[in-house]
Amino acid sequence: MTTDVVDAETPSRWHELAPGVLTLRTSSFGVNVGLVVGDERALVVDTGAGPLEAAELYGNVRAVTDLPLVVVNTHAHGDHFFGNGYFAAQGVAEFWATSRCSDVQADSEDQRALVADTEPAMAAGEGEHTELRPADRLVQGQPVDLDLGGVSVTLFHLGRGHTDHDLLVGAGNVLFTGDLVEEGADPAFEDSFPADWVRTLGKMMALEDLYDVFVPGHGEPVGVEAVATQLNTMRQGIRVTRLAMDEASMDMTKAIPILPYGPEQSRALLVRLRTLAHWKWLTRKH
Ligand SMILES: [Zn+2]
Structure with a gap:
C-alpha cells in the first residue's frame, strides 16, 4: 500500500495506515517509524539509530510534508x-517522551555500542549530531493531547512493560505501541517488567474501541487479536519460568526449552524475573 500524499513519481517507503497516518521501517533495526500529518504540524514517532538513518528518515518525511515537526520517542x-x-x-524543538524515558536517554552512553555496525560515528560518539538528545517535553502521568491542526494525537503511558517508561501514541484509529508489541519476533525482555507487561497489554486491549491498528515497534501492524496472543503467551512464559524458579534444586536453564520463546529471549525473561525477585527480596523488611 502506497500513500497518496506522496508524489506518485516518487518511490516511497511509507505505508499509509489511515488518512495522514503513515509508517516506514528503518533499514538498520527495522523500527516502525510513524508520521502523523496535520494542517499545521506533523509528528514523527521515533528517529532511528543515529544521524545517518535519521538523515534518510528526514528526507522521507520531507517528501511527504514541509510542515514544522514534532518528535515523540516511544522509549529510550x-x-x-x-x-x-x-x-x-534540522530545527525540531519539541521532543516528547515520558519523564523517566528522558532520564534514561540522558544516561545512555552504554547503548552506543549497539549501533556500531550501521552508525559508526554514533557508536564512537564522535562527529555531527551524535550527541544524546533526551526528550524535553515530558508526559508525567496524565495523557497529553497534541493538536497538529485539525488532527489530534494522544500520548499516554499505560504502565511498565518492555521498559519502565513506554509511551503510546494514538492517532485516529492507529496506535503506535513502541516495543510493547512485537510482531515477527519475540518480545525483548532485557529491560522489562514481565508481570506488569502482561497487565499493560490487557489495558491496551481494552482500548480496542478506540484503536484497531496496532503498530508494533518492529514487524507488521497487527489487530487486537495479536495483542491478546502476545499477552497469553507472555503469561504462560512467566508461569513456566516461575515454576522453574520455585524448584530450588532445578537448573533453571532447563526451563528454556519449554518456554514459548526462542533461546535468547527465554534466557532474558528468566534472568529478568530472577533479578526482579532478588530486588524484591533485598528491599523487603526483615
Ligand atoms: Zn526497545
Whole structure:
C-alpha cells in the first residue's frame, strides 16, 4: 500500500495506515517509524539509530510534508531515539517522551555500542549530531493531547512493560505501541517488567474501541487479536519460568526449552524475573 500524499513519481517507503497516518521501517533495526500529518504540524514517532538513518528518515518525511515537526520517542532504546540529534539540527524543538524515558536517554552512553555496525560515528560518539538528545517535553502521568491542526494525537503511558517508561501514541484509529508489541519476533525482555507487561497489554486491549491498528515497534501492524496472543503467551512464559524458579534444586536453564520463546529471549525473561525477585527480596523488611 502506497500513500497518496506522496508524489506518485516518487518511490516511497511509507505505508499509509489511515488518512495522514503513515509508517516506514528503518533499514538498520527495522523500527516502525510513524508520521502523523496535520494542517499545521506533523509528528514523527521515533528517529532511528543515529544521524545517518535519521538523515534518510528526514528526507522521507520531507517528501511527504514541509510542515514544522514534532518528535515523540516511544522509549529510550537507541534504535528508536539516537536520531534525535539530527532532527534537532534540522530545527525540531519539541521532543516528547515520558519523564523517566528522558532520564534514561540522558544516561545512555552504554547503548552506543549497539549501533556500531550501521552508525559508526554514533557508536564512537564522535562527529555531527551524535550527541544524546533526551526528550524535553515530558508526559508525567496524565495523557497529553497534541493538536497538529485539525488532527489530534494522544500520548499516554499505560504502565511498565518492555521498559519502565513506554509511551503510546494514538492517532485516529492507529496506535503506535513502541516495543510493547512485537510482531515477527519475540518480545525483548532485557529491560522489562514481565508481570506488569502482561497487565499493560490487557489495558491496551481494552482500548480496542478506540484503536484497531496496532503498530508494533518492529514487524507488521497487527489487530487486537495479536495483542491478546502476545499477552497469553507472555503469561504462560512467566508461569513456566516461575515454576522453574520455585524448584530450588532445578537448573533453571532447563526451563528454556519449554518456554514459548526462542533461546535468547527465554534466557532474558528468566534472568529478568530472577533479578526482579532478588530486588524484591533485598528491599523487603526483615
Ligand atoms: Zn526497545
